[in-house]
Amino acid sequence: MERTGIHELSAAYALDALSADEREEFEEHLAHCTECKETVAAFHDTAASLAHGVEAPKPPPELRARILDEARGERENVVALRPRWALRATGAVAAVAAVAAIAFGIWAASLHNQLGDRPEAFRLEGASGQLVLTPDGDAALIVNDLAPAPAGKTYEAWVIEGETPKPAGTFAGGETQTAFALTRTVPDGATVAVTIEPAGGSESPTGDVQFSASGA
Amino acid sequence: MTSTGAVLALRAAPRGERVMRGAAETSDESLLARVAGGDEAALAELYDRFGRVAYGLALRVLRDERLAEDAVQEAFLAIWRQAASYRPDRAKAQTWVLTLVHRRAVDLVRREERRRTDVLEPELEPAGGSAAEAAETRDRRVAVQRALAQLPEEQRRPIELAYYGGFTQSELADRLGEPLGTVKSRMFTGLSRLRELLEESGQEEERWNEPEFTS
Numbered sequence: 181m182e183r184t185g186i187h188e189l190s191a192a193y194a195l196d197a198l199s200a201d202e203r204e205e206f207e208e209h210l211a212h213c214t215e216c217k218e219t220v221a222a223f224h225d226t227a228a229s230l231a232h233g234v235e236a237p238k239p240p241p242e243l244r245a246r247i248l249d250e251a252r253g254e255r256e257n258v259v260a261l262r263p264r265w266a267l268r269a270t271g272a273v274a275a276v277a278a279v280a281a282i283a284f285g286i287w288a289a290s291l292h293n294q295l296g297d298r299p300e301a302f303r304l305e306g307a308s309g310q311l312v313l314t315p316d317g318d319a320a321l322i323v324n325d326l327a328p329a330p331a332g333k334t335y336e337a338w339v340i341e342g343e344t345p346k347p348a349g350t351f352a353g354g355e356t357q358t359a360f361a362l363t364r365t366v367p368d369g370a371t372v373a374v375t376i377e378p379a380g381g382s383e384s385p386t387g388d389v390q391f392s393a394s395g396a
Numbered sequence: 397m398t399s400t401g402a403v404l405a406l407r408a409a410p411r412g413e414r415v416m417r418g419a420a421e422t423s424d425e426s427l428l429a430r431v432a433g434g435d436e437a438a439l440a441e442l443y444d445r446f447g448r449v450a451y452g453l454a455l456r457v458l459r460d461e462r463l464a465e466d467a468v469q470e471a472f473l474a475i476w477r478q479a480a481s482y483r484p485d486r487a488k489a490q491t492w493v494l495t496l497v498h499r500r501a502v503d504l505v506r507r508e509e510r511r512r513t514d515v516l517e518p519e520l521e522p523a524g525g526s527a528a529e530a531a532e533t534r535d536r537r538v539a540v541q542r543a544l545a546q547l548p549e550e551q552r553r554p555i556e557l558a559y560y561g562g563f564t565q566s567e568l569a570d571r572l573g574e575p576l577g578t579v580k581s582r583m584f585t586g587l588s589r590l591r592e593l594l595e596e597s598g599q600e601e602e603r604w605n606e607p608e609f610t611s
Contacts, residue, residue, distance in 0.1 A: 185577075191584040196502040197558035197565045221487060226591040228494040230559050232533075233540030236452020243451070243465050244443055250469070251439055251476045308477045324477075391481070 190216050194223030204328060204354065211330045306391030309358075311372050317365035319372065321351075321358070323391070328354030329376060336377040337362055338385055341370040348372070350381040370394075424489035432479035439476055446490065447472075449533075450497040457501040457562050458508070467504050471497040498559070505562040543593035551586025554579050 189206050192198050198206060210216050301310040309323035321337060329335050335353050337360065338345035349363035366372055371394045375387035424445065430438035450471065454464035474496055482492050544552055554572065557563045565583070569576040 185580070188580045188584045191587040192558065192565045192580060194587065195555060195558040195583065196498055197554075197563065197568065197583065199564045199566065202564075222591060223587050224487060224495050225491050226587055226594060227498065227559060228488075228491040229540055229594050230544075230555075230590075231449055231453040231494045231498065232536045233544060234449075234452040234456045234560070235537060236448050236533075237455070239447055239451035239465065239468065240461075243468060244440075244447060246465075247443060247469050247472045248436065248440055250473055252436055254473075254476070303477070305480050307481060308474060 187213075187216055187219070190219040191223055194220055194227045196227075207327055208330055211327075302393040304391045304393045306389065307374075309391075311366075311393035313366055317367055319348075319362040319366040321360045321362065321372070321374070321393075323353070323358045323360075325356060326353040326358045328352060332379050333376050334379050334381060335360075335374050335390070336381045336385070338373045338375065339364050339366050339370050340373060341367055345373065345385050347381060347383060350377070424493075425484045428475075428479050428482050428484075428489045428492070431476065432482065439472070442475070442493070443472060446493050446497075450494065453494065453497055454501040456560050457498070458505050460508075463504055463508060464501070467501040468497060470504075471500045474500070502562040506564075539597045540594070543590055543597055546593055547586050547589060551582045551589065554583050555586050555590065558583065 186206065186209050189198065189202070189209075193203065193206050193210075210220065301312050303310060304321075304323065307323050308325060309321065312320045312322060326335075329352055334350040336350045337348040339348045339362065340346075346364060348366075349360065351358065351360040362372070371392055373385075373389045373392035375385045375389055377385065377387055422441070424442075427438050427442050427445075431442055447468065450468050451464055454467040454471075455461065458464045458467060471493075475493060482489065487495075544556070547555070554565075554568050557568055557571065558565070563571065565579055566576060568574075569579045572579060574582075
């Protein structure tokens with residue numbers, strides 16, 4: 181696609197008028213086009229104004245209650261004495277663990293067995309999703325709506341204990357729910373962070389942290 | 397980033413905030429920062445500010461009350477989980493929220509294939525809705541509709557069909573019987589012009605306590 185063509189797409193992008201594939205392609209371009217980023221930011225404001233052009237009936241009161249209940253439900257799962265975002269192995273965590281299990285056949289048996297031993301899920305900071313951690317320190321990242329890594333780049337996970345991040349594998353993203361089993365265990369107190377690195381991965385991180393979770 | 401330092405910085409919830417309303421009222425941006433910190437009351441307040449416009453938008457796109465509720469619920473829970481990724485230097489909080497709502501609604505309408513041919517006509521015009529809505533909400537709506545109406549037909553239609561109907565640009569090209577390239581450039585030109593018109597009417601920069609309709 182020629183340059184003007186792809187720039188023009190910033191309008192369709194802001195209006196959500198791109199198909200899933202076109203959206204993905206444009207987001208790859210957007211990641212390194214300052215001009216488009218600015219245009220999209222401005223167009224998103226304009227698009228949001230269009231939302232105010234609709235005569236909006238009052239939503240049913242139950243909707244507010246439902247949203248707040250569900251948000252509170254996620255919150256109540258927080259284990260106060262350990263990490264801030266740790267969740268107990270409730271149904272929600274079991275569901276996440278199940279997703280990880282399905283994504284990784286090799287994991288299925290062990291995760292299933294360990295559900296009773298309460299794998300913990302830690303809420304990610306900087307992205308929607310969780311870090312699922314088994315008592316043995318095996319870990320998987322479950323990330324929702326993660327944009328695909330830009331062309332020639334990859335996501336790389338790091339286990340940080342003390343000052344030195346250790347590489348824990350690379351993955352591409354781009355799925356509705358990206359599931360990735362770390363290639364290294366996560367000890368108590370370590371932090372897992374994800375950066376964008378040149379394809380193939382790096383020995384130590386060169387990019388900014390995209391999202392992270394602390395295993396308390 | 398080479399150490400936990402960057403991670404810790406990333407974990408620090410409050411970010412720079414811009415006061416966009418009266419000084420006495422919490423800005424949308426700082427509200428969102430509180431949501432990022434897991435503050436339920438802040439989420440409730442955010443819903444009270446944007447729940448109605450979000451629901452109206454979702455209903456317009458989805459044309460089904462249950463689906464509209466689903467879209468709004470999914471969007472607000474996404475906000476709850478992802479608020480930490482919101483960057484106040486990149487977007488107004490309101491834009492971020494409504495962009496999420498719109499994206500959910502569009503994804504849902506495409507999945508459900510619920511779009512109909514009469515998408516441009518609001519189907520669920522609330523009886524007495526005008527009386528129930530705040531004057532500033534009504535003024536804002538009128539200003540946006542007025543700005544839209546000033547666009548040439550060939551720019552306005554693809555924008556409306558895309559934003560309110562959830563159509564992709566290729567579907568628009570088919571529907572409007574125009575080449576894809578034409579549709580793309582008309583959306584671009586139209587949205588640029590719409591932005592100017594909204595700026596002139598004072599809508600784009602949130603100066604909505606004193607709406608002017610002089611344009």
